[in-house]
Amino acid sequence: MTAPKSAQQALSLRAVNARHGSRVVAADVDVTLEKGGWLAIIGPNGAGKSSLLKAIVGIVHHDGEILVDDVPTSSLSNRERARAIAYAPQTPQLPDRLTVTDYVLLGRTPHLSPLARERRSDLAVVSQVLERLDLGTLATRALHTLSGGERQRAVLARVLAQEAGLLLLDEPTTGLDIGHAQALLDLIDRLRHEEGATVVSTLHDLTLSAQYATQLLLLDKGNVVATGSPAEVLTRDTIARHYDARVEVLTTGDGQLVVAPTRAQDRATPRVP
């Protein structure tokens, strides 16, 4: 769970406000993430997690400054930005009858001039990524024939084919059972270690975010209320205050954090949600 050391900041946000029109959905965010790190943006529903992610990728308006590898994203063209930052939305739209190969090939878009055909080298990148994610045997299958876990891996393959240093993943484990969720997060972690990819993800599961992320950012109602290591951010009081939830933060035998929900002892007075 330790990131390779480097002086360079893969991502810096300075006084960033993400906004839908005039409504600010994530306010005054300051955070830096070094190369190879994994930042998990956590927070209750509607806190502005996805919007902050979209602001970084440039599809939600923002002010303040966002730097990727110390370069302001505002100075990059759309294609340059897409070569530096890859993004997978929370519910990716998979064109049903497209094959896995054709879908993953879309990740090569920022490397091709707008009207150009894909080159041999692009197809080579695609097949490498497919092998890497154990999708080689599914290469010619149509997307709608895949299982939930295979679909999530196909989306990740599409993201990796982009060959960007920074991966923004909005709830990558949506719809996966715990085993498939762990397998996917293990895979992302491996890519981070082996290829030096930097990851920013939203994760609603606090235990998984504690175990996989190097750094957490807790948003509540659009405001940053805590940043730091998982142990610093995930305390019983913080979670109670911002999620309005009863939990115990436990430590396993090998030192991993677990956020466990607990039930109220007083059953006579149910909480009004």
Place this chain on the structure above:
Amino acid sequence: MLATAVAGLVAVVAVSTLLGAANLGWTRVVAEVWAQLTGGTSPLSATEAAIVWEVRLPRVVLAGLVGAALAVSGAAFQGVFRNPLADPYLLGAAAGAGMAATIVVVAAPQTAGWIVGPLPLAAFAGAIGGVSLTWVLGRSAGGGTAVLLLAGVAVASFLTAVQTFAQQLNTDTIKQVYSWMLGGLNTSGWTEVLVTVPYIAVAAAVLCLCGRLLDVLAVGDDEAASLGINPGRVRVVVLLSASLATAAAVSVSGLIGFVGIVVPHVVRLLAGASYRVVVPLSLAGGAMFLIIADHIARTAFAPAELPIGVITAFTGAPFFLLVLRMYRSKLR
């Protein structure tokens, strides 16, 4: 796949040119073609040769152009609207062309000496006008593909109402308008080919180049934008090209239905869903389909001609169902 399609297209063009309503004998037509190529003597009389070169061939070529234009536009519309039922007439092209054609028939302007008749010009202008009106209304109502579709429905209803009104005031011209509406290529010569080729060729080239971008649009605007493309700009370029090709096709052939929907779907079933393949194969497939349909239209009850729209639906619908049945496992 593309090579097979091109070979098929060449074969269809050849067969349709060799056989026709006037019974010249296909061996004699082959000999005529050979004579033209080598400078030898032809077995055909001057009149018979004119039937081959001035009647049949331009008509085959025009059918190919119109079919290619409608099919490729249909594929493009389905890609932009991400809707399998989208067809090239969706944004008011058909209603605009129908209204303008009706007005020209009713008004019967004096146009002796024009290179192109008033009907094609009016249909072309009407189709472009209908789509432009839809575009302007859609944009003023907030843009977005759903709004654009609704604007298309409103514009089409309005223009059709105008057309019906003009028609009812002049019932003596119903037959002429009706036969134009059903579509047909029976007035064609090389002139029609020459005036439509530039529009259709440019539009087809642009759409073929946009195939990969149409695949990108299929993942939704957010993800498309994160891949560095501008979805709105791609839609404008694609819709503009497809509408231009459709208007050019409508101007010389009236309203031929079914091609724009069926051909791209058959292509998808046979060759996969990527627009990198669907767009060029729809071009070839649409051309083949309409050449065959027009061949049946002019030979089945010769010398009478059937409306080509009847043939496209009559042969296209069962063929489409057959393909659907064959590939239902692929669909689910």
